[in-house]
Amino acid sequence: MTLRPEDLAARTDLLDRQWTTLRDWVGTAVDAGGGAADSILDGWTVAELVAHLGRAMEALAVCEPAPAGTVPLSLAEYLGSYAGRADDIARTTRELAEEIAADPLPQVDLRARAALDRARELGPQDVVVQARRGPVLLSTMIASRLTELVVHADDLQRSLARSRGAAPGSRAELGDGIGPLPGVPGGLGPEGGLGDGVGSGGPIDGDALDLVAGELLRIVVARGGWDLEVAQPLTWVRLAAGRLPYDVDVLAAALAPRFTSDAVPDLGRMLPVL
Numbered sequence: 001m002t003l004r005p006e007d008l009a010a011r012t013d014l015l016d017r018q019w020t021t022l023r024d025w026v027g028t029a030v031d032a033g034g035g036a037a038d039s040i041l042d043g044w045t046v047a048e049l050v051a052h053l054g055r056a057m058e059a060l061a062v063c064e065p066a067p068a069g070t071v072p073l074s075l076a077e078y079l080g081s082y083a084g085r086a087d088d089i090a091r092t093t094r095e096l097a098e099e100i101a102a103d104p105l106p107q108v109d110l111r112a113r114a115a116l117d118r119a120r121e122l123g124p125q126d127v128v129v130q131a132r133r134g135p136v137l138l139s140t141m142i143a144s145r146l147t148e149l150v151v152h153a154d155d156l157q158r159s160l161a162r163s164r165g166a167a168p169g170s171r172a173e174l175g176d177g178i179g180p181l182p183g184v185p186g187g188l189g190p191e192g193g194l195g196d197g198v199g200s201g202g203p204i205d206g207d208a209l210d211l212v213a214g215e216l217l218r219i220v221v222a223r224g225g226w227d228l229e230v231a232q233p234l235t236w237v238r239l240a241a242g243r244l245p246y247d248v249d250v251l252a253a254a255l256a257p258r259f260t261s262d263a264v265p266d267l268g269r270m271l272p273v274l
Helices: 005-034 046-061 075-079 083-099 104-122 138-163 206-224 233-240 248-254
Strands: 128-131 134-137 228-230 255-257
Touching (some): 046 104, 075 138, 134 138, 206 233
8 A cells, every 4th residue: 555645754754763763772882892792693793783784774775666557565575585585685794794894884874874865765655666676665665674673673782682691581681572662762671771671762763663563463464364453562573573482472462352352363374474
């Protein structure tokens, strides 16, 4: 479904705000010497995750208008291509991390700014654009970039939490699973700014988390027809992105049926979405 120009502009502004929130936090974390630490993603360092942020935003910067009549992929179809490209993504990320190692953050900044400028150039109509992996609506491309930023912001905050002594799976790493609420510009976290929390000063914007959690839920609901709501946005995003092992009890905490007579279905065969 195409967005109205004002809604597309609001989504672009949200991407800008989420990037600024994450960039401010990353600057502090990396400047504090966290870049060499291992991340929660197997085989990836924090520095490589930071480089991947630039690569993810660059995917928007290189979009071009698609020919008239081009049928766009859905967000589910676009995100669904990630799993088959995992090795390629890891390789190109490491190459970029090596390329920008001498001055990583300014290089990532250039790519992010180019992406935001390009999003506004391609608007104000929600046109079909040709992305690296196929044609999508501009609004879908922006939603996919928001998904990248929110998921990797959480990867980074969990990685830094572990590097500072948080045990894997502990509250100091995972926070409360709710994350910043809509209207809250970041998550302070339960222990010294680590984890997600519900305050401010962390890498995730509350409105961005709300949008991403909702989009990922819509993908699942469209496949099964259930009537579900998000109860713990950050836990749900982690499950949908494959950042937590699938567990029916964790899922039941993350999602809730809209009607009390219903139950949360077993989504083990549908997750992760990414």
